[in-house]
Amino acid sequence: MASAQPQPGRVSSVTDILSHPRGGPTVLRIVLGTHLRRLRERAGISREAAGDAIRGSHAKISRLELGRVGAKGRDIADLLTLYGVVDEEQRDQFLTLARQASTPGWWQKxxxxxxxxxxxxxxxxxxxxxxxxxxxxxxxxxxxxxxxxxxxxxxxxxxxxxxxxxxxxxxxxxxxxxxxxxxxxxxxxxxxxxxxxxxxxxxxxxxxxxxxxxxxxxxxxxxxxxxxxxxxxxxxxxxxxxxxxxxxxxxxxxxxxxxxxxxxxxxxxxxxxxxxxxxxxxxxxxxxxxxxxxxxxxxxxxxxxxxx
Missing domain, CATH: 3.30.870 (Endonuclease; Chain A)
Structure with missing residues:
Protein backbone atom coordinates (compact mmCIF):
# COMPACT_ATOMS: atom_id res chain seq x y z
CA MET A 1 0.00 0.00 0.00
CA ALA A 2 1.37 3.38 -0.92
CA SER A 3 2.30 5.93 1.71
CA ALA A 4 -0.84 7.51 3.08
CA GLN A 5 -1.38 11.10 2.03
CA PRO A 6 -4.07 13.00 3.94
CA GLN A 7 -6.79 14.64 1.93
CA PRO A 8 -6.48 18.42 1.54
CA GLY A 9 -7.94 20.40 4.41
CA ARG A 10 -8.26 17.35 6.64
CA VAL A 11 -5.80 17.18 9.53
CA SER A 12 -5.99 15.39 12.86
CA SER A 13 -3.73 15.29 15.90
CA VAL A 14 -2.71 12.39 18.10
CA THR A 15 -4.85 13.98 20.83
CA ASP A 16 -7.90 13.84 18.54
CA ILE A 17 -7.28 10.19 17.75
CA LEU A 18 -6.90 9.19 21.40
CA SER A 19 -9.98 11.19 22.41
CA HIS A 20 -12.17 9.75 19.65
CA PRO A 21 -10.66 6.43 18.53
CA ARG A 22 -11.97 5.26 15.18
CA GLY A 23 -11.56 1.73 14.00
CA GLY A 24 -9.23 -0.97 15.23
CA PRO A 25 -5.49 -1.49 15.39
CA THR A 26 -5.02 -1.63 11.62
CA VAL A 27 -6.14 1.95 11.22
CA LEU A 28 -4.28 3.13 14.31
CA ARG A 29 -1.05 1.66 12.94
CA ILE A 30 -1.53 3.57 9.70
CA VAL A 31 -2.26 6.80 11.55
CA LEU A 32 0.75 6.33 13.83
CA GLY A 33 2.96 5.64 10.84
CA THR A 34 1.69 8.74 9.05
CA HIS A 35 2.55 10.96 12.03
CA LEU A 36 5.98 9.37 12.44
CA ARG A 37 6.72 9.94 8.75
CA ARG A 38 5.78 13.60 9.09
CA LEU A 39 8.04 14.00 12.11
CA ARG A 40 10.94 12.31 10.31
CA GLU A 41 10.56 14.40 7.18
CA ARG A 42 10.20 17.59 9.22
CA ALA A 43 13.46 16.76 11.00
CA GLY A 44 15.20 16.07 7.67
CA ILE A 45 16.17 12.53 8.66
CA SER A 46 16.45 9.68 6.16
CA ARG A 47 14.82 6.29 6.59
CA GLU A 48 18.29 4.75 6.79
CA ALA A 49 19.25 6.98 9.73
CA ALA A 50 15.93 6.30 11.46
CA GLY A 51 16.44 2.57 10.98
CA ASP A 52 19.91 2.76 12.54
CA ALA A 53 18.40 4.52 15.58
CA ILE A 54 16.15 1.55 16.33
CA ARG A 55 18.67 -1.12 15.37
CA GLY A 56 16.79 -1.87 12.19
CA SER A 57 16.79 -1.04 8.49
CA HIS A 58 15.20 1.54 6.24
CA ALA A 59 12.78 -1.22 5.18
CA LYS A 60 11.59 -1.56 8.77
CA ILE A 61 10.97 2.19 8.94
CA SER A 62 9.06 2.00 5.65
CA ARG A 63 6.82 -0.79 6.96
CA LEU A 64 6.25 1.13 10.18
CA GLU A 65 5.33 4.34 8.37
CA LEU A 66 2.95 2.44 6.09
CA GLY A 67 1.22 0.91 9.10
CA ARG A 68 2.03 -2.63 8.02
CA VAL A 69 3.61 -3.58 11.34
CA GLY A 70 3.23 -2.66 14.98
CA ALA A 71 6.03 -1.00 16.93
CA LYS A 72 7.67 -1.62 20.26
CA GLY A 73 7.46 1.20 22.77
CA ARG A 74 11.26 1.40 22.94
CA ASP A 75 11.49 1.91 19.18
CA ILE A 76 8.87 4.67 19.24
CA ALA A 77 10.65 6.38 22.13
CA ASP A 78 13.99 6.25 20.30
CA LEU A 79 12.45 7.63 17.10
CA LEU A 80 10.76 10.48 18.99
CA THR A 81 14.10 11.39 20.54
CA LEU A 82 15.77 11.29 17.12
CA TYR A 83 13.03 13.50 15.68
CA GLY A 84 13.40 16.07 18.44
CA VAL A 85 10.13 15.36 20.26
CA VAL A 86 11.05 16.09 23.89
CA ASP A 87 7.74 17.24 25.36
CA GLU A 88 6.70 14.52 27.82
CA GLU A 89 2.97 14.89 27.20
CA GLN A 90 3.42 14.59 23.44
CA ARG A 91 5.72 11.59 23.85
CA ASP A 92 3.19 9.90 26.15
CA GLN A 93 0.49 10.41 23.53
CA PHE A 94 2.56 8.72 20.83
CA LEU A 95 3.45 5.84 23.14
CA THR A 96 -0.22 5.40 24.09
CA LEU A 97 -1.19 5.35 20.42
CA ALA A 98 1.53 2.75 19.75
CA ARG A 99 0.17 0.53 22.54
CA GLN A 100 -3.39 0.79 21.21
CA ALA A 101 -2.16 0.08 17.68
CA SER A 102 -0.55 -3.14 18.93
CA THR A 103 -3.73 -4.41 20.57
CA PRO A 104 -5.11 -7.45 18.69
CA GLY A 105 -8.35 -6.88 16.81
CA TRP A 106 -11.39 -9.11 17.34
CA TRP A 107 -10.50 -10.94 14.12
CA GLN A 108 -7.25 -12.26 15.58
CA LYS A 109 -9.13 -15.18 17.08
Missing part, protein backbone atom coordinates in the same frame (compact mmCIF):
# COMPACT_ATOMS: atom_id res chain seq x y z
CA UNK A 110 -9.64 -16.38 13.50
CA UNK A 111 -5.92 -16.28 12.68
CA UNK A 112 -6.01 -19.99 11.84
CA UNK A 113 -8.09 -19.27 8.72
CA UNK A 114 -7.37 -15.56 8.16
CA UNK A 115 -4.60 -14.67 5.67
CA UNK A 116 -2.66 -11.51 6.48
CA UNK A 117 -3.62 -9.82 3.21
CA UNK A 118 -7.33 -10.15 4.09
CA UNK A 119 -6.80 -9.16 7.72
CA UNK A 120 -5.92 -5.67 6.47
CA UNK A 121 -9.31 -5.32 4.77
CA UNK A 122 -11.20 -6.25 7.94
CA UNK A 123 -9.22 -3.68 9.89
CA UNK A 124 -9.97 -1.01 7.29
CA UNK A 125 -13.68 -1.87 7.23
CA UNK A 126 -13.80 -1.24 10.97
CA UNK A 127 -12.88 2.41 10.44
CA UNK A 128 -14.64 3.06 7.14
CA UNK A 129 -17.40 5.62 6.88
CA UNK A 130 -18.33 4.55 3.34
CA UNK A 131 -17.73 1.21 1.62
CA UNK A 132 -18.48 1.11 -2.11
CA UNK A 133 -18.23 -2.25 -3.83
CA UNK A 134 -18.97 -3.89 -7.16
CA UNK A 135 -19.28 -7.66 -7.55
CA UNK A 136 -19.57 -9.66 -10.73
CA UNK A 137 -19.82 -13.33 -9.80
CA UNK A 138 -20.76 -13.36 -6.10
CA UNK A 139 -22.95 -11.50 -3.64
CA UNK A 140 -20.70 -9.15 -1.62
CA UNK A 141 -19.34 -10.86 1.50
CA UNK A 142 -20.91 -8.25 3.80
CA UNK A 143 -24.36 -9.23 2.48
CA UNK A 144 -24.06 -13.03 2.34
CA UNK A 145 -26.13 -15.50 4.33
CA UNK A 146 -24.41 -18.37 6.12
CA UNK A 147 -25.39 -21.01 3.54
CA UNK A 148 -24.40 -18.84 0.59
CA UNK A 149 -21.10 -17.93 2.28
CA UNK A 150 -20.47 -21.63 2.97
CA UNK A 151 -20.92 -22.44 -0.73
CA UNK A 152 -18.57 -19.61 -1.76
CA UNK A 153 -15.92 -20.71 0.71
CA UNK A 154 -16.08 -24.33 -0.40
CA UNK A 155 -15.71 -23.18 -4.00
CA UNK A 156 -12.63 -21.12 -3.17
CA UNK A 157 -11.12 -23.62 -0.72
CA UNK A 158 -11.93 -27.07 -2.13
CA UNK A 159 -9.43 -28.81 0.15
CA UNK A 160 -10.47 -27.10 3.39
CA UNK A 161 -11.72 -29.27 6.24
CA UNK A 162 -15.25 -28.94 7.57
CA UNK A 163 -13.93 -27.08 10.59
CA UNK A 164 -11.97 -24.63 8.45
CA UNK A 165 -15.00 -23.93 6.30
CA UNK A 166 -17.18 -23.30 9.34
CA UNK A 167 -14.54 -21.04 10.89
CA UNK A 168 -14.48 -18.96 7.72
CA UNK A 169 -18.27 -18.76 7.66
CA UNK A 170 -18.26 -17.62 11.30
CA UNK A 171 -15.66 -14.97 10.49
CA UNK A 172 -17.71 -13.67 7.57
CA UNK A 173 -20.87 -13.38 9.68
CA UNK A 174 -18.94 -11.69 12.48
CA UNK A 175 -17.57 -9.21 9.98
CA UNK A 176 -21.09 -8.27 8.88
CA UNK A 177 -22.00 -7.00 12.34
CA UNK A 178 -20.38 -3.66 11.61
CA UNK A 179 -23.36 -2.82 9.36
CA UNK A 180 -25.73 -3.08 12.34
CA UNK A 181 -23.85 -0.79 14.71
CA UNK A 182 -25.25 2.62 15.77
CA UNK A 183 -22.45 4.33 13.79
CA UNK A 184 -22.43 1.81 10.97
CA UNK A 185 -20.65 2.68 7.73
CA UNK A 186 -22.62 3.42 4.60
CA UNK A 187 -22.47 0.40 2.26
CA UNK A 188 -23.13 1.13 -1.40
CA UNK A 189 -23.07 -2.09 -3.42
CA UNK A 190 -23.57 -2.71 -7.12
CA UNK A 191 -24.18 -6.39 -7.93
CA UNK A 192 -24.06 -7.78 -11.43
CA UNK A 193 -27.12 -9.76 -12.50
CA UNK A 194 -24.80 -12.72 -13.12
CA UNK A 195 -24.24 -13.06 -9.36
CA UNK A 196 -27.99 -13.27 -8.80
CA UNK A 197 -28.53 -15.88 -11.48
CA UNK A 198 -25.92 -18.31 -10.20
CA UNK A 199 -27.77 -20.62 -7.74
CA UNK A 200 -24.71 -21.05 -5.57
CA UNK A 201 -25.38 -23.55 -2.79
CA UNK A 202 -28.60 -24.75 -4.38
CA UNK A 203 -32.09 -23.37 -4.85
CA UNK A 204 -33.02 -23.03 -1.18
CA UNK A 205 -29.76 -21.29 -0.28
CA UNK A 206 -30.31 -18.84 -3.14
CA UNK A 207 -33.90 -18.14 -2.12
CA UNK A 208 -32.70 -17.35 1.39
CA UNK A 209 -29.97 -15.11 -0.02
CA UNK A 210 -32.43 -13.16 -2.15
CA UNK A 211 -34.69 -12.65 0.87
CA UNK A 212 -31.70 -11.43 2.84
CA UNK A 213 -30.78 -8.92 0.13
CA UNK A 214 -34.31 -7.52 0.13
CA UNK A 215 -34.23 -7.09 3.91
CA UNK A 216 -30.82 -5.44 3.94
CA UNK A 217 -31.73 -3.09 1.09
CA UNK A 218 -34.32 -1.54 3.40
CA UNK A 219 -31.71 -0.47 5.95
CA UNK A 220 -30.94 3.26 5.81
CA UNK A 221 -27.17 2.71 5.62
CA UNK A 222 -27.30 0.23 2.72
CA UNK A 223 -27.76 1.07 -0.96
CA UNK A 224 -28.06 -1.90 -3.29
CA UNK A 225 -28.14 -1.58 -7.07
CA UNK A 226 -28.36 -4.29 -9.71
CA UNK A 227 -26.42 -4.09 -12.99
CA UNK A 228 -28.68 -6.02 -15.41
CA UNK A 229 -27.48 -7.95 -18.45
CA UNK A 230 -29.27 -5.55 -20.79
CA UNK A 231 -26.63 -2.90 -20.07
CA UNK A 232 -24.11 -4.83 -22.13
CA UNK A 233 -20.53 -3.90 -21.25
CA UNK A 234 -19.66 -2.20 -17.94
CA UNK A 235 -16.82 0.10 -16.95
CA UNK A 236 -15.34 -2.37 -14.44
CA UNK A 237 -13.61 -5.51 -15.63
CA UNK A 238 -13.86 -7.22 -12.23
CA UNK A 239 -14.82 -6.76 -8.58
CA UNK A 240 -13.59 -3.64 -6.81
CA UNK A 241 -14.07 -2.08 -3.37
CA UNK A 242 -13.35 1.52 -2.37
CA UNK A 243 -13.17 2.52 1.30
CA UNK A 244 -13.47 6.04 2.71
CA UNK A 245 -12.68 6.79 6.36
CA UNK A 246 -13.73 8.95 9.28
CA UNK A 247 -10.09 9.41 10.22
CA UNK A 248 -8.80 12.51 8.39
CA UNK A 249 -5.28 11.13 8.03
CA UNK A 250 -6.45 8.19 5.94
CA UNK A 251 -6.90 8.53 2.17
CA UNK A 252 -9.50 6.61 0.21
CA UNK A 253 -8.25 3.08 -0.46
CA UNK A 254 -9.02 0.80 -3.40
CA UNK A 255 -9.11 -2.93 -2.63
CA UNK A 256 -8.69 -5.48 -5.43
CA UNK A 257 -8.88 -9.11 -4.36
CA UNK A 258 -7.04 -11.85 -6.22
CA UNK A 259 -6.95 -15.62 -5.74
CA UNK A 260 -4.35 -15.76 -2.96
CA UNK A 261 -3.56 -12.10 -2.37
CA UNK A 262 -4.96 -8.59 -2.61
CA UNK A 263 -3.86 -5.19 -3.85
CA UNK A 264 -4.42 -2.04 -1.79
CA UNK A 265 -4.01 1.28 -3.60
CA UNK A 266 -4.18 4.78 -2.13
CA UNK A 267 -2.29 6.90 -4.67
CA UNK A 268 -4.62 9.70 -5.62
CA UNK A 269 -4.48 9.10 -9.37
CA UNK A 270 -5.29 5.39 -8.92
CA UNK A 271 -8.15 6.08 -6.55
CA UNK A 272 -9.60 8.73 -8.86
CA UNK A 273 -9.57 6.29 -11.79
CA UNK A 274 -11.43 3.64 -9.81
CA UNK A 275 -13.79 6.20 -8.32
CA UNK A 276 -14.75 7.27 -11.85
CA UNK A 277 -15.41 3.62 -12.73
CA UNK A 278 -17.56 3.18 -9.62
CA UNK A 279 -19.50 6.37 -10.36
CA UNK A 280 -20.16 5.11 -13.87
CA UNK A 281 -21.41 1.77 -12.55
CA UNK A 282 -23.76 3.46 -10.11
CA UNK A 283 -25.06 5.79 -12.83
CA UNK A 284 -25.84 2.97 -15.28
CA UNK A 285 -27.13 0.28 -12.87
CA UNK A 286 -30.77 0.06 -11.85
CA UNK A 287 -31.55 2.61 -9.12
CA UNK A 288 -31.81 1.42 -5.54
CA UNK A 289 -35.55 2.07 -5.57
CA UNK A 290 -36.03 -0.68 -8.16
CA UNK A 291 -33.94 -3.32 -6.41
CA UNK A 292 -36.82 -5.04 -4.61
CA UNK A 293 -38.82 -5.20 -7.86
CA UNK A 294 -35.84 -6.66 -9.70
CA UNK A 295 -35.30 -9.32 -7.04
CA UNK A 296 -39.00 -10.19 -7.07
CA UNK A 297 -38.81 -10.68 -10.82
CA UNK A 298 -36.13 -13.34 -10.70
CA UNK A 299 -37.66 -16.59 -11.98
CA UNK A 300 -34.57 -18.71 -12.48
CA UNK A 301 -35.33 -20.85 -9.40
CA UNK A 302 -38.49 -22.91 -9.03
CA UNK A 303 -40.76 -21.39 -6.46
CA UNK A 304 -38.52 -18.38 -5.85
CA UNK A 305 -41.27 -15.79 -6.21
CA UNK A 306 -43.70 -17.81 -4.09
CA UNK A 307 -41.11 -18.10 -1.33
CA UNK A 308 -40.56 -14.34 -1.23
Missing amino acids: YSDVLPSWFETLIGLEEAASVIRTYEVQFIPGLLQTADYARACIRLGHPHASHRQVERRVELRLERQKLLLRPEAPKLWAVVDEAALRRPLGGAEAMREQIRRLRELAERPNITLQIAPFRLGGLAAAGPVTILRFREPDLPDIVYLEQLNSALYMDKREDVEDYMAVMDSLCATAEPHGKTAEFLDGLRFLDGLKRSL
Whole structure:
Protein backbone atom coordinates (compact mmCIF):
# COMPACT_ATOMS: atom_id res chain seq x y z
CA MET A 1 0.00 0.00 0.00
CA ALA A 2 1.37 3.38 -0.92
CA SER A 3 2.30 5.93 1.71
CA ALA A 4 -0.84 7.51 3.08
CA GLN A 5 -1.38 11.10 2.03
CA PRO A 6 -4.07 13.00 3.94
CA GLN A 7 -6.79 14.64 1.93
CA PRO A 8 -6.48 18.42 1.54
CA GLY A 9 -7.94 20.40 4.41
CA ARG A 10 -8.26 17.35 6.64
CA VAL A 11 -5.80 17.18 9.53
CA SER A 12 -5.99 15.39 12.86
CA SER A 13 -3.73 15.29 15.90
CA VAL A 14 -2.71 12.39 18.10
CA THR A 15 -4.85 13.98 20.83
CA ASP A 16 -7.90 13.84 18.54
CA ILE A 17 -7.28 10.19 17.75
CA LEU A 18 -6.90 9.19 21.40
CA SER A 19 -9.98 11.19 22.41
CA HIS A 20 -12.17 9.75 19.65
CA PRO A 21 -10.66 6.43 18.53
CA ARG A 22 -11.97 5.26 15.18
CA GLY A 23 -11.56 1.73 14.00
CA GLY A 24 -9.23 -0.97 15.23
CA PRO A 25 -5.49 -1.49 15.39
CA THR A 26 -5.02 -1.63 11.62
CA VAL A 27 -6.14 1.95 11.22
CA LEU A 28 -4.28 3.13 14.31
CA ARG A 29 -1.05 1.66 12.94
CA ILE A 30 -1.53 3.57 9.70
CA VAL A 31 -2.26 6.80 11.55
CA LEU A 32 0.75 6.33 13.83
CA GLY A 33 2.96 5.64 10.84
CA THR A 34 1.69 8.74 9.05
CA HIS A 35 2.55 10.96 12.03
CA LEU A 36 5.98 9.37 12.44
CA ARG A 37 6.72 9.94 8.75
CA ARG A 38 5.78 13.60 9.09
CA LEU A 39 8.04 14.00 12.11
CA ARG A 40 10.94 12.31 10.31
CA GLU A 41 10.56 14.40 7.18
CA ARG A 42 10.20 17.59 9.22
CA ALA A 43 13.46 16.76 11.00
CA GLY A 44 15.20 16.07 7.67
CA ILE A 45 16.17 12.53 8.66
CA SER A 46 16.45 9.68 6.16
CA ARG A 47 14.82 6.29 6.59
CA GLU A 48 18.29 4.75 6.79
CA ALA A 49 19.25 6.98 9.73
CA ALA A 50 15.93 6.30 11.46
CA GLY A 51 16.44 2.57 10.98
CA ASP A 52 19.91 2.76 12.54
CA ALA A 53 18.40 4.52 15.58
CA ILE A 54 16.15 1.55 16.33
CA ARG A 55 18.67 -1.12 15.37
CA GLY A 56 16.79 -1.87 12.19
CA SER A 57 16.79 -1.04 8.49
CA HIS A 58 15.20 1.54 6.24
CA ALA A 59 12.78 -1.22 5.18
CA LYS A 60 11.59 -1.56 8.77
CA ILE A 61 10.97 2.19 8.94
CA SER A 62 9.06 2.00 5.65
CA ARG A 63 6.82 -0.79 6.96
CA LEU A 64 6.25 1.13 10.18
CA GLU A 65 5.33 4.34 8.37
CA LEU A 66 2.95 2.44 6.09
CA GLY A 67 1.22 0.91 9.10
CA ARG A 68 2.03 -2.63 8.02
CA VAL A 69 3.61 -3.58 11.34
CA GLY A 70 3.23 -2.66 14.98
CA ALA A 71 6.03 -1.00 16.93
CA LYS A 72 7.67 -1.62 20.26
CA GLY A 73 7.46 1.20 22.77
CA ARG A 74 11.26 1.40 22.94
CA ASP A 75 11.49 1.91 19.18
CA ILE A 76 8.87 4.67 19.24
CA ALA A 77 10.65 6.38 22.13
CA ASP A 78 13.99 6.25 20.30
CA LEU A 79 12.45 7.63 17.10
CA LEU A 80 10.76 10.48 18.99
CA THR A 81 14.10 11.39 20.54
CA LEU A 82 15.77 11.29 17.12
CA TYR A 83 13.03 13.50 15.68
CA GLY A 84 13.40 16.07 18.44
CA VAL A 85 10.13 15.36 20.26
CA VAL A 86 11.05 16.09 23.89
CA ASP A 87 7.74 17.24 25.36
CA GLU A 88 6.70 14.52 27.82
CA GLU A 89 2.97 14.89 27.20
CA GLN A 90 3.42 14.59 23.44
CA ARG A 91 5.72 11.59 23.85
CA ASP A 92 3.19 9.90 26.15
CA GLN A 93 0.49 10.41 23.53
CA PHE A 94 2.56 8.72 20.83
CA LEU A 95 3.45 5.84 23.14
CA THR A 96 -0.22 5.40 24.09
CA LEU A 97 -1.19 5.35 20.42
CA ALA A 98 1.53 2.75 19.75
CA ARG A 99 0.17 0.53 22.54
CA GLN A 100 -3.39 0.79 21.21
CA ALA A 101 -2.16 0.08 17.68
CA SER A 102 -0.55 -3.14 18.93
CA THR A 103 -3.73 -4.41 20.57
CA PRO A 104 -5.11 -7.45 18.69
CA GLY A 105 -8.35 -6.88 16.81
CA TRP A 106 -11.39 -9.11 17.34
CA TRP A 107 -10.50 -10.94 14.12
CA GLN A 108 -7.25 -12.26 15.58
CA LYS A 109 -9.13 -15.18 17.08
CA TYR A 110 -9.64 -16.38 13.50
CA SER A 111 -5.92 -16.28 12.68
CA ASP A 112 -6.01 -19.99 11.84
CA VAL A 113 -8.09 -19.27 8.72
CA LEU A 114 -7.37 -15.56 8.16
CA PRO A 115 -4.60 -14.67 5.67
CA SER A 116 -2.66 -11.51 6.48
CA TRP A 117 -3.62 -9.82 3.21
CA PHE A 118 -7.33 -10.15 4.09
CA GLU A 119 -6.80 -9.16 7.72
CA THR A 120 -5.92 -5.67 6.47
CA LEU A 121 -9.31 -5.32 4.77
CA ILE A 122 -11.20 -6.25 7.94
CA GLY A 123 -9.22 -3.68 9.89
CA LEU A 124 -9.97 -1.01 7.29
CA GLU A 125 -13.68 -1.87 7.23
CA GLU A 126 -13.80 -1.24 10.97
CA ALA A 127 -12.88 2.41 10.44
CA ALA A 128 -14.64 3.06 7.14
CA SER A 129 -17.40 5.62 6.88
CA VAL A 130 -18.33 4.55 3.34
CA ILE A 131 -17.73 1.21 1.62
CA ARG A 132 -18.48 1.11 -2.11
CA THR A 133 -18.23 -2.25 -3.83
CA TYR A 134 -18.97 -3.89 -7.16
CA GLU A 135 -19.28 -7.66 -7.55
CA VAL A 136 -19.57 -9.66 -10.73
CA GLN A 137 -19.82 -13.33 -9.80
CA PHE A 138 -20.76 -13.36 -6.10
CA ILE A 139 -22.95 -11.50 -3.64
CA PRO A 140 -20.70 -9.15 -1.62
CA GLY A 141 -19.34 -10.86 1.50
CA LEU A 142 -20.91 -8.25 3.80
CA LEU A 143 -24.36 -9.23 2.48
CA GLN A 144 -24.06 -13.03 2.34
CA THR A 145 -26.13 -15.50 4.33
CA ALA A 146 -24.41 -18.37 6.12
CA ASP A 147 -25.39 -21.01 3.54
CA TYR A 148 -24.40 -18.84 0.59
CA ALA A 149 -21.10 -17.93 2.28
CA ARG A 150 -20.47 -21.63 2.97
CA ALA A 151 -20.92 -22.44 -0.73
CA CYS A 152 -18.57 -19.61 -1.76
CA ILE A 153 -15.92 -20.71 0.71
CA ARG A 154 -16.08 -24.33 -0.40
CA LEU A 155 -15.71 -23.18 -4.00
CA GLY A 156 -12.63 -21.12 -3.17
CA HIS A 157 -11.12 -23.62 -0.72
CA PRO A 158 -11.93 -27.07 -2.13
CA HIS A 159 -9.43 -28.81 0.15
CA ALA A 160 -10.47 -27.10 3.39
CA SER A 161 -11.72 -29.27 6.24
CA HIS A 162 -15.25 -28.94 7.57
CA ARG A 163 -13.93 -27.08 10.59
CA GLN A 164 -11.97 -24.63 8.45
CA VAL A 165 -15.00 -23.93 6.30
CA GLU A 166 -17.18 -23.30 9.34
CA ARG A 167 -14.54 -21.04 10.89
CA ARG A 168 -14.48 -18.96 7.72
CA VAL A 169 -18.27 -18.76 7.66
CA GLU A 170 -18.26 -17.62 11.30
CA LEU A 171 -15.66 -14.97 10.49
CA ARG A 172 -17.71 -13.67 7.57
CA LEU A 173 -20.87 -13.38 9.68
CA GLU A 174 -18.94 -11.69 12.48
CA ARG A 175 -17.57 -9.21 9.98
CA GLN A 176 -21.09 -8.27 8.88
CA LYS A 177 -22.00 -7.00 12.34
CA LEU A 178 -20.38 -3.66 11.61
CA LEU A 179 -23.36 -2.82 9.36
CA LEU A 180 -25.73 -3.08 12.34
CA ARG A 181 -23.85 -0.79 14.71
CA PRO A 182 -25.25 2.62 15.77
CA GLU A 183 -22.45 4.33 13.79
CA ALA A 184 -22.43 1.81 10.97
CA PRO A 185 -20.65 2.68 7.73
CA LYS A 186 -22.62 3.42 4.60
CA LEU A 187 -22.47 0.40 2.26
CA TRP A 188 -23.13 1.13 -1.40
CA ALA A 189 -23.07 -2.09 -3.42
CA VAL A 190 -23.57 -2.71 -7.12
CA VAL A 191 -24.18 -6.39 -7.93
CA ASP A 192 -24.06 -7.78 -11.43
CA GLU A 193 -27.12 -9.76 -12.50
CA ALA A 194 -24.80 -12.72 -13.12
CA ALA A 195 -24.24 -13.06 -9.36
CA LEU A 196 -27.99 -13.27 -8.80
CA ARG A 197 -28.53 -15.88 -11.48
CA ARG A 198 -25.92 -18.31 -10.20
CA PRO A 199 -27.77 -20.62 -7.74
CA LEU A 200 -24.71 -21.05 -5.57
CA GLY A 201 -25.38 -23.55 -2.79
CA GLY A 202 -28.60 -24.75 -4.38
CA ALA A 203 -32.09 -23.37 -4.85
CA GLU A 204 -33.02 -23.03 -1.18
CA ALA A 205 -29.76 -21.29 -0.28
CA MET A 206 -30.31 -18.84 -3.14
CA ARG A 207 -33.90 -18.14 -2.12
CA GLU A 208 -32.70 -17.35 1.39
CA GLN A 209 -29.97 -15.11 -0.02
CA ILE A 210 -32.43 -13.16 -2.15
CA ARG A 211 -34.69 -12.65 0.87
CA ARG A 212 -31.70 -11.43 2.84
CA LEU A 213 -30.78 -8.92 0.13
CA ARG A 214 -34.31 -7.52 0.13
CA GLU A 215 -34.23 -7.09 3.91
CA LEU A 216 -30.82 -5.44 3.94
CA ALA A 217 -31.73 -3.09 1.09
CA GLU A 218 -34.32 -1.54 3.40
CA ARG A 219 -31.71 -0.47 5.95
CA PRO A 220 -30.94 3.26 5.81
CA ASN A 221 -27.17 2.71 5.62
CA ILE A 222 -27.30 0.23 2.72
CA THR A 223 -27.76 1.07 -0.96
CA LEU A 224 -28.06 -1.90 -3.29
CA GLN A 225 -28.14 -1.58 -7.07
CA ILE A 226 -28.36 -4.29 -9.71
CA ALA A 227 -26.42 -4.09 -12.99
CA PRO A 228 -28.68 -6.02 -15.41
CA PHE A 229 -27.48 -7.95 -18.45
CA ARG A 230 -29.27 -5.55 -20.79
CA LEU A 231 -26.63 -2.90 -20.07
CA GLY A 232 -24.11 -4.83 -22.13
CA GLY A 233 -20.53 -3.90 -21.25
CA LEU A 234 -19.66 -2.20 -17.94
CA ALA A 235 -16.82 0.10 -16.95
CA ALA A 236 -15.34 -2.37 -14.44
CA ALA A 237 -13.61 -5.51 -15.63
CA GLY A 238 -13.86 -7.22 -12.23
CA PRO A 239 -14.82 -6.76 -8.58
CA VAL A 240 -13.59 -3.64 -6.81
CA THR A 241 -14.07 -2.08 -3.37
CA ILE A 242 -13.35 1.52 -2.37
CA LEU A 243 -13.17 2.52 1.30
CA ARG A 244 -13.47 6.04 2.71
CA PHE A 245 -12.68 6.79 6.36
CA ARG A 246 -13.73 8.95 9.28
CA GLU A 247 -10.09 9.41 10.22
CA PRO A 248 -8.80 12.51 8.39
CA ASP A 249 -5.28 11.13 8.03
CA LEU A 250 -6.45 8.19 5.94
CA PRO A 251 -6.90 8.53 2.17
CA ASP A 252 -9.50 6.61 0.21
CA ILE A 253 -8.25 3.08 -0.46
CA VAL A 254 -9.02 0.80 -3.40
CA TYR A 255 -9.11 -2.93 -2.63
CA LEU A 256 -8.69 -5.48 -5.43
CA GLU A 257 -8.88 -9.11 -4.36
CA GLN A 258 -7.04 -11.85 -6.22
CA LEU A 259 -6.95 -15.62 -5.74
CA ASN A 260 -4.35 -15.76 -2.96
CA SER A 261 -3.56 -12.10 -2.37
CA ALA A 262 -4.96 -8.59 -2.61
CA LEU A 263 -3.86 -5.19 -3.85
CA TYR A 264 -4.42 -2.04 -1.79
CA MET A 265 -4.01 1.28 -3.60
CA ASP A 266 -4.18 4.78 -2.13
CA LYS A 267 -2.29 6.90 -4.67
CA ARG A 268 -4.62 9.70 -5.62
CA GLU A 269 -4.48 9.10 -9.37
CA ASP A 270 -5.29 5.39 -8.92
CA VAL A 271 -8.15 6.08 -6.55
CA GLU A 272 -9.60 8.73 -8.86
CA ASP A 273 -9.57 6.29 -11.79
CA TYR A 274 -11.43 3.64 -9.81
CA MET A 275 -13.79 6.20 -8.32
CA ALA A 276 -14.75 7.27 -11.85
CA VAL A 277 -15.41 3.62 -12.73
CA MET A 278 -17.56 3.18 -9.62
CA ASP A 279 -19.50 6.37 -10.36
CA SER A 280 -20.16 5.11 -13.87
CA LEU A 281 -21.41 1.77 -12.55
CA CYS A 282 -23.76 3.46 -10.11
CA ALA A 283 -25.06 5.79 -12.83
CA THR A 284 -25.84 2.97 -15.28
CA ALA A 285 -27.13 0.28 -12.87
CA GLU A 286 -30.77 0.06 -11.85
CA PRO A 287 -31.55 2.61 -9.12
CA HIS A 288 -31.81 1.42 -5.54
CA GLY A 289 -35.55 2.07 -5.57
CA LYS A 290 -36.03 -0.68 -8.16
CA THR A 291 -33.94 -3.32 -6.41
CA ALA A 292 -36.82 -5.04 -4.61
CA GLU A 293 -38.82 -5.20 -7.86
CA PHE A 294 -35.84 -6.66 -9.70
CA LEU A 295 -35.30 -9.32 -7.04
CA ASP A 296 -39.00 -10.19 -7.07
CA GLY A 297 -38.81 -10.68 -10.82
CA LEU A 298 -36.13 -13.34 -10.70
CA ARG A 299 -37.66 -16.59 -11.98
CA PHE A 300 -34.57 -18.71 -12.48
CA LEU A 301 -35.33 -20.85 -9.40
CA ASP A 302 -38.49 -22.91 -9.03
CA GLY A 303 -40.76 -21.39 -6.46
CA LEU A 304 -38.52 -18.38 -5.85
CA LYS A 305 -41.27 -15.79 -6.21
CA ARG A 306 -43.70 -17.81 -4.09
CA SER A 307 -41.11 -18.10 -1.33
CA LEU A 308 -40.56 -14.34 -1.23
